[in-house]
Amino acid sequence: GSQVIEKYLSVGIKYLSVGVVGSQVIEKYLSGGMCGHDREGSPIWYDVIGPVDPKGLFLSASKQDFIKSKIRDCERLQQECDLQSQKLNRIVESITMIYDVEGLGLKHLWRPAIETYGEILQMFEDNYPEGLKRLFVIKAPKLFPVAYNLVKHFLSENTRLKIHILGANWQEELLKYIDVEELPGIYGGKRTDPDGDPRCRTWINHVGPVPRRYYVRDHVKVQYEQSLVVSRRSTRQLDYEILAPGCVLRWQFCSDSADIGFGVFLKSRRGERQKAAEMLDVVASQRYNAHLVPEDGSVTCERPGVYVLRFDNTYSLLQPKTIHLTVEVLLPDQ
Numbered sequence: 001g002s003q004v005i006e007k008y009l010s011v012g013i014k015y016l017s018v019g020v021v022g023s024q025v026i027e028k029y030l031s032g033g034m035c036g037h038d039r040e041g042s043p044i045w046y047d048v049i050g051p052v053d054p055k056g057l058f059l060s061a062s063k064q065d066f067i068k069s070k071i072r073d074c075e076r077l078q079q080e081c082d083l084q085s086q087k088l089n090r091i092v093e094s095i096t097m098i099y100d101v102e103g104l105g106l107k108h109l110w111r112p113a114i115e116t117y118g119e120i121l122q123m124f125e126d127n128y129p130e131g132l133k134r135l136f137v138i139k140a141p142k143l144f145p146v147a148y149n150l151v152k153h154f155l156s157e158n159t160r161l162k163i164h165i166l167g168a169n170w171q172e173e174l175l176k177y178i179d180v181e182e183l184p185g186i187y188g189g190k191r192t193d194p195d196g197d198p199r200c201r202t203w204i205n206h207v208g209p210v211p212r213r214y215y216v217r218d219h220v221k222v223q224y225e226q227s228l229v230v231s232r233r234s235t236r237q238l239d240y241e242i243l244a245p246g247c248v249l250r251w252q253f254c255s256d257s258a259d260i261g262f263g264v265f266l267k268s269r270r271g272e273r274q275k276a277a278e279m280l281d282v283v284a285s286q287r288y289n290a291h292l293v294p295e296d297g298s299v300t301c302e303r304p305g306v307y308v309l310r311f312d313n314t315y316s317l318l319q320p321k322t323i324h325l326t327v328e329v330l331l332p333d334q
Contacts, residue, residue: 026066239307
C-alpha cells in the first residue's frame with residue numbers, strides 16, 4: 001500500500017512540476033501585453049512576434065498552458081473594458097490590437113504552433129465575437145502573406161475586415177487612432193516606462209529564446225500523412241512543383257528504426273529523375289537521427305521549379321528504412 005501511494009505521489013509531483021514549468025515559461029517567454037488606450041478609450045494589446053521561440057515554448061509548456069494563458073489575457077482585457085466604461089461613462093466593449101511582425105520567419109510557421117494559434121483564434125471568435133475593434137499589422141516582411149494564409153480561415157469575414165496591414169507609413173497611421181502620449185516610444189509615440197524605456201516593458205513582454213533547461217519533452221507528437229520505404233543502398237525522391245516564387249515548402253518526418261539521410265534540391269531539368277550531384281542544393285543533405293527525434297523544417301522557394309525531397313539510405317548495406325512524413329506547399333495570401 002505504501003509503495004502504491006509513493007508511486008502515485010511521485011507521478012503527481014512530476015505532473016505538478018511540469019505544469020509549474022509551463023506556466024513560468026508562458027509568463028516569461030510569450031510576448032505581448034496590454035499598454036495604453038486608443039483615442040476612443042479602448043485598451044490596446046500588443047503582440048511582438050519576431051523574438052518568439054515557438055518550438056522552445058511547445059517543448060516547455062502544453063497546448064493547454066497556451067490556451068489558459070490566452071483566456072486570462074481575454075479576461076484582463078474584458079475587465080479593462082469594464083473599467084473604461086465606468087471611467088468614461090459610456091460603453092467600451094472592444095479592443096485595438098497591434099501585431100508587430102518584424103522578424104517573422106520560417107520558425108513561426110512550425111505546424112504545431114500554427115495549429116494551436118488557430119485554435120486560440122477560433123476560441124476568441126466564438127467567445128468574444130465583438131471583442132475586436134481593429135487590428136493593425138506593422139513591419140510585415142515578405143513571409144507575412146504565407147503566414148496569414150495559414151490562419152485566415154479561422155477568422156470570420158467580419159474579423160478579416162477589421163485587419164489593416166500597414167505599409168511604410170505605419171507610425172503615421174497608428175497616430176490617427178492612438179494619441180502620441182499613449183503610444184510607446186518604440187512605435188513612434190511618447191509613452192515610456194517609468195525608467196524611460198521606450199519599449200514599455202512594464203506592460204509589454206519582450207522575449208527571447210526559451211532556455212533548454214525549461215524543456216520537459218524533446219519533441220511534439222504529430223500525425224503523419226504518408227509513409228514510404230527507402231530500401232537498403234538506395235534513395236527515394238519526392239517532387240513538388242512550385243509555380244510561383246514566395247511559396248514555402250514545409251516538411252516533418254520520422255523514421256522507424258535508424259537514422260536517414262535527407263536533403264532538399266532543385267531540379268535543373270524537368271520531367272526526369274536526377275542524381276543529387278545533378279541538382280542544385282537547397283538544403284544540404286545530411287544524416288538525421290529521426291528515429292530518436294522527429295525532424296521538421298521549411299524553405300522559402302525563391303524561384304519556381306521542381307523541388308525534390310530526397311531520402312538517402314545508400315550508406316546502409318542491410319537495413320531498409322520506413323519514413324513517416326507530412327509535406328506541404330504553403331501559398332501566399334492573394
